[in-house]
Amino acid sequence: MVSEQEPAYKVIFVRHGQSTWNKANRFIGWTDPNLTKTGELEARVAGQVLLAAGYEFDIIYTSLLKRSIKTAWVVMDELGLHHVPVVTDWRLNERCYGALVGRNKKECVRVYGEDQVKLWRRSFDVRPPPISEDSSLWPGNNRKYDFLERALIPRTESLQDTQARSVDCWDNTIVPTIRSGKRVCVCGHENNLRSLLKHLDGVSDDDIRHVELPRAVPLIYHLDENFKPIRLEGAAPHLNGRYIGDAEEIAAIMARDLANVYDLSVESNLEESDVPHYAAKLDDLLQPCELTDDAFGERGGLDELNCRESDIEETPLFIYKSHEDAARARV
Numbered sequence: 001m002v003s004e005q006e007p008a009y010k011v012i013f014v015r016h017g018q019s020t021w022n023k024a025n026r027f028i029g030w031t032d033p034n035l036t037k038t039g040e041l042e043a044r045v046a047g048q049v050l051l052a053a054g055y056e057f058d059i060i061y062t063s064l065l066k067r068s069i070k071t072a073w074v075v076m077d078e079l080g081l082h083h084v085p086v087v088t089d090w091r092l093n094e095r096c097y098g099a100l101v102g103r104n105k106k107e108c109v110r111v112y113g114e115d116q117v118k119l120w121r122r123s124f125d126v127r128p129p130p131i132s133e134d135s136s137l138w139p140g141n142n143r144k145y146d147f148l149e150r151a152l153i154p155r156t157e158s159l160q161d162t163q164a165r166s167v168d169c170w171d172n173t174i175v176p177t178i179r180s181g182k183r184v185c186v187c188g189h190e191n192n193l194r195s196l197l198k199h200l201d202g203v204s205d206d207d208i209r210h211v212e213l214p215r216a217v218p219l220i221y222h223l224d225e226n227f228k229p230i231r232l233e234g235a236a237p238h239l240n241g242r243y244i245g246d247a248e249e250i251a252a253i254m255a256r257d258l259a260n261v262y263d264l265s266v267e268s269n270l271e272e273s274d275v276p277h278y279a280a281k282l283d284d285l286l287q288p289c290e291l292t293d294d295a296f297g298e299r300g301g302l303d304e305l306n307c308r309e310s311d312i313e314e315t316p317l318f319i320y321k322s323h324e325d326a327a328r329a330r331v
């Protein structure tokens with residue numbers, strides 16, 4: 001039976017926006033490419049979708065990788081939550097893709113076949129071949145990880161390996177924070193989030209093969225007092241949580257991502273297509289327009305105690321149709 005009763009706790013998961021290596025269709029893992037402009041826009045739309053749905057956070061957890069950290073910043077920017085801590089934790093890093101890191105995913109399908117690449121990407125316990133410790137792409141050669149015990153720096157990881165550290169972070173860091181009454185967002189990666197959701201929802205080793213996460217689409221979870229998910233109406237397949245966004249847009253994102261790796265008849269790189277997909281139908285949610293003092297309604301224009309007009313450097317990309325939302329977005 002589907003329940004929409006007020007849960008004991010809520011938590012939101014968001015995968016980062018497009019990075020330069022997503023755009024190039026490469027395996028990324030612990031490598032640290034930047035967000036693209038499209039990725040930043042994806043993150044902005046995620047923030048706006050959350051704003052429109054009335055979400056606020058007291059803390060956001062993310063990895064040590066800048067595609068997720070910057071996504072978290074952009075989401076919080078859209079929510080007007082610049083003062084809220086963005087806490088980084090290596091345990092929320094993407095799964096280490098071993099020797100596949102840097103390789104083009106569709107090229108790997110051509111060379112190794114669809115079944116092998118599916119095993120590497122979506123199975124629970126299969127590790128890709130390990131990366132050499134001599135490689136500049138091995139995270140152990142990145143001084144960012146100097147603080148981490150060397151034995152903990154992976155040369156490759158299965159989803160199961162990733163789950164061990166993600167769940168450790170969930171149980172010992174995130175759950176106590178949620179229990180203390182803080183409203184939490186977790187901004188992460190396809191596989192570290194898949195591993196966490198597998199744990200939370202008790203998804204079987206077989207079913208987890210079919211769980212794919214679209215980029216920058218907020219996924220809401222309602223939890224009971226024991227931190228068990230309460231199934232939501234419209235829940236994503238195999239999960240108990242529900243995406244916030246337009247169902248058709250989300251389906252288009254999923255179809256694009258699958259075709260971009262596995263459909264060998266598609267020669268072009270769909271990440272480079274001129275028609276990006278976002279979690280929202282932009283026409284429904286957003287309306288580009290001029291920012292005027294009137295947009296701030298009863299707040300009587302800009303608050304001179306906190307902000308001079310010259311401090312506003314850029315016109316926002318999108319302004320809400322609703323003036324009330326626009327005012328909240330800029331608080």
Ligand SMILES: O=C(O)[C@H](O)COP(=O)(O)O
Nearest residue numbers: 026027028029094121190
């Ligand atoms: O590390 C990567 O390549 C991506 O973040 C996720 O990749 P996947 O969708 O191929 O698992």
